Amino acid sequence: MAARDGTVGKALDVLDRVAAYGRPVRFSELLAEGRYPKATLYRLLQVLTSQGLLSHDPDTGQYGLGMRLVRLAHAAWATASLAPVARPHVDALAARTGQVVHLAQLDGGQVLYVDKVSPRAGVEMFSASGRIGPAYCTGVGKAMLAFLPPREAEAVLAQQSFHAFTPATLDAAALGADLERIRAEGVAWDREEHEPGIVCVAAPILSRGGRVLGAVSVTSALGRDGLDGLAGHGEDVRRTARAIGEDAQAWRFPERAEMRIAERG
Amino acid sequence: MAARDGTVGKALDVLDRVAAYGRPVRFSELLAEGRYPKATLYRLLQVLTSQGLLSHDPDTGQYGLGMRLVRLAHAAWATASLAPVARPHVDALAARTGQVVHLAQLDGGQVLYVDKVSPRAGVEMFSASGRIGPAYCTGVGKAMLAFLPPREAEAVLAQQSFHAFTPATLDAAALGADLERIRAEGVAWDREEHEPGIVCVAAPILSRGGRVLGAVSVTSALGRDGLDGLAGHGEDVRRTARAIGEDAQAWRFPERAEMRIAERG
DNA sequence: CTTACGGTTCCATTTTACGAAACTTGGTTT
DNA sequence: AAACCAAGTTTCGTAAAATGGAACCGTAAG
Numbered sequence: 001m002a003a004r005d006g007t008v009g010k011a012l013d014v015l016d017r018v019a020a021y022g023r024p025v026r027f028s029e030l031l032a033e034g035r036y037p038k039a040t041l042y043r044l045l046q047v048l049t050s051q052g053l054l055s056h057d058p059d060t061g062q063y064g065l066g067m068r069l070v071r072l073a074h075a076a077w078a079t080a081s082l083a084p085v086a087r088p089h090v091d092a093l094a095a096r097t098g099q100v101v102h103l104a105q106l107d108g109g110q111v112l113y114v115d116k117v118s119p120r121a122g123v124e125m126f127s128a129s130g131r132i133g134p135a136y137c138t139g140v141g142k143a144m145l146a147f148l149p150p151r152e153a154e155a156v157l158a159q160q161s162f163h164a165f166t167p168a169t170l171d172a173a174a175l176g177a178d179l180e181r182i183r184a185e186g187v188a189w190d191r192e193e194h195e196p197g198i199v200c201v202a203a204p205i206l207s208r209g210g211r212v213l214g215a216v217s218v219t220s221a222l223g224r225d226g227l228d229g230l231a232g233h234g235e236d237v238r239r240t241a242r243a244i245g246e247d248a249q250a251w252r253f254p255e256r257a258e259m260r261i262a263e264r265g
Numbered sequence: 266m267a268a269r270d271g272t273v274g275k276a277l278d279v280l281d282r283v284a285a286y287g288r289p290v291r292f293s294e295l296l297a298e299g300r301y302p303k304a305t306l307y308r309l310l311q312v313l314t315s316q317g318l319l320s321h322d323p324d325t326g327q328y329g330l331g332m333r334l335v336r337l338a339h340a341a342w343a344t345a346s347l348a349p350v351a352r353p354h355v356d357a358l359a360a361r362t363g364q365v366v367h368l369a370q371l372d373g374g375q376v377l378y379v380d381k382v383s384p385r386a387g388v389e390m391f392s393a394s395g396r397i398g399p400a401y402c403t404g405v406g407k408a409m410l411a412f413l414p415p416r417e418a419e420a421v422l423a424q425q426s427f428h429a430f431t432p433a434t435l436d437a438a439a440l441g442a443d444l445e446r447i448r449a450e451g452v453a454w455d456r457e458e459h460e461p462g463i464v465c466v467a468a469p470i471l472s473r474g475g476r477v478l479g480a481v482s483v484t485s486a487l488g489r490d491g492l493d494g495l496a497g498h499g500e501d502v503r504r505t506a507r508a509i510g511e512d513a514q515a516w517r518f519p520e521r522a523e524m525r526i527a528e529r530g
Numbered sequence: 531c532t533t534a535c536g537g538t539t540c541c542a543t544t545t546t547a548c549g550a551a552a553c554t555t556g557g558t559t560t
Numbered sequence: 561a562a563a564c565c566a567a568g569t570t571t572c573g574t575a576a577a578a579t580g581g582a583a584c585c586g587t588a589a590g
Contacts, residue, residue: 008309031536043579052373061536068372070379070395271577304569
């Protein structure tokens with residue numbers, strides 16, 4: 001977390017700290033963390049504010065996150081996330097199953113939701129895109145973990161808290177066994193491991209070369225549909241994930257070997 | 266355009282440039298812009314990548330925007346934008362008018378859309394939140410410009426391109442007169458100034474102290490509803506904007522009630 | 531008037547970033 | 561195969577910056 005990347009790293013660290021508060025924050029609160037001396041912190045905040053990554057309310061003297069982040073993130077979401085490519089598939093899956101569908105990617109050992117569609121309310125927005133969740137106890141998280149190359153998987157696993165959200169939450173050992181099963185089966189199940197009464201089935205989205213790009217899941221509340229109802233969707237989720245992977249490949253890397261020859265500049 | 270804020274400023278400038286491509290970009294493409302020498306650009310990209318603001322695909326050697334931006338923006342949107350507070354009002358307005366409703370804020374002289382609701386499709390997502398538009402020829406933009414303090418208004422106006430998107434687009438002089446009218450009337454009209462066939466009515470969202478927080482608008486396609494149809498919604502939009510402003514005040518500055526009144530002028 | 535506190539500015543010192551040039555890598559031409 | 565070239569990476573002396581302790585300012589309380 002505290003990667004020392006010179007001045008830029010410090011500035012982004014401060015940005016993260018402000019974000020972590022989840023509310024506007026005063027200079028003195030940040031100073032009280034003791035991370036940076038007064039003058040240094042002051043200048044970092046000045047720069048971040050002047051750059052629009054933070055906003056400063058002169059009346060209250062509080063710093064909040066700046067709207068430039070929203071602008072940048074829109075570009076990030078539109079060009080680098082799976083969401084735009086996956087949208088039609090995700091929509092169709094939600095329609096077929098009549099359940100909430102999530103699209104997620106990995107970001108720093110955590111699950112980052114990049115899209116969410118519920119069959120009733122239609123596409124949900126920003127409030128869902130950008131949310132993060134644990135990797136070790138969600139369907140999408142486990143689906144991605146299972147297909148990570150061993151070295152990376154190890155690194156990500158080392159970052160997990162293994163906090164027991166529910167009685168069904170797996171510990172590190174049980175997770176290992178589950179990941180094995182997921183690799184064999186191609187789909188991951190979350191049986192109330194993160195939230196009581198919530199179950200889901202997820203599948204990893206892989207590139208042609210087998211790299212993990214993300215994951216899709218179908219979520220259901222126990223009782224309405226039950227785990228049995230979801231079981232029938234497993235194959236559908238897997239097919240959808242595969243289709244998204246192929247589209248992503250075509251969209252992001254529009255041909256490889258042959259194109260190179262023609263491409264001169 | 267880019268203020269020279271030391272190393273951090275440069276890094277963010279590079280980030281913006283990558284974002285501007287709207288696609289993954291090679292080191293050499295950025296280098297060819299001639300903005301930074303090789304080694305400097307290289308190190309800036311290294312830092313941004315290691316920080317997760319950019320992602321680097323080792324296969325293709327291309328840089329794209331990183332998912333950390335999406336995570337940060339979610340926090341920004343949820344804590345610093347008007348969207349969460351305004352959501353119920355915006356929803357209700359869309360339901361009453363049966364038209365598309367936009368919520369926007371100012372960001373660096375441009376209009377930044379932070380939410381959008383269409384009565385049919387329901388809430389739209391990220392693809393709308395984060396999009397930017399011109400301030401001088403959109404309803405929301407003009408509504409905000411009109412109520413900016415003179416000094417700031419001048420600064421923002423100086424940044425406008427006044428490109429004539431349509432025959433109805435106002436020039437600088439006509440805009441000045443329109444802003445006067447908007448201040449008197451409390452609502453702004455966009456009569457096909459930005460897109461042919463698209464009209465809208467907007468109102469500014471003000472804090473109790475009169476500071477511009479954002480704007481709401483109702484948009485319609487000419488022919489279906491016409492400008493006359495929209496005219497009937499003007500008062501509704503204004504009331505909605507006022508309600509949002511009050512909620513925002515209560516939410517962001519819970520205890521500041523009496524201070525603000527004294528602070529007028 | 532005095533003290534205390536949050537925030538801002540100064541400036542000598544240290545650290546960091548800079549960038550021309552050298553080098554490495556992988557693919558293409560002679 | 562050797563020479564070549566372009567893209568990307570590393571080096572290193574120098575130049576520029578960030579740093580942070582201390583002084584300063586404005587406001588609110590004692």
